Amino acid sequence: MVSGLPVTSDAFIKPIQSQSLKPVSAGEAHGAFASSLKQAINAVNDAQIASDAKTKALARGEVDDLHDVMIASQKASITMQTTIEIRNKVIDAYKEMMRMQV
Numbered sequence: 001m002v003s004g005l006p007v008t009s010d011a012f013i014k015p016i017q018s019q020s021l022k023p024v025s026a027g028e029a030h031g032a033f034a035s036s037l038k039q040a041i042n043a044v045n046d047a048q049i050a051s052d053a054k055t056k057a058l059a060r061g062e063v064d065d066l067h068d069v070m071i072a073s074q075k076a077s078i079t080m081q082t083t084i085e086i087r088n089k090v091i092d093a094y095k096e097m098m099r100m101q102v
Contacts, residue, residue: 047076048079048080055069055073057069
């Protein structure tokens with residue numbers, strides 16, 4: 001859990017049903033995308049911070065539950081790896097679009 005919230009894929013992906021089907025302007029779409037991206041990056045950052053705090057607490061002897069520390073560490077690692085893979089796919093898609101003939 002990070003800040004009282006579990007770290008799941010739901011933090012990165014909103015269900016399609018919750019999105020409106022009305023047309024939006026390019027500025028609104030840009031703002032919504034930027035907001036979603038910022039929330040996802042903040043979730044990854046929160047997971048990293050929580051993992052670091054629990055690891056430091058374990059090293060100081062303040063935490064006895066090694067399992068909780070390891071789970072937080074793995075959650076942080078998985079969210080970071082997922083973020084990196086998504087970034088790589090976005091860059092690949094951008095490069096592919098730039099190669100397209102118009």
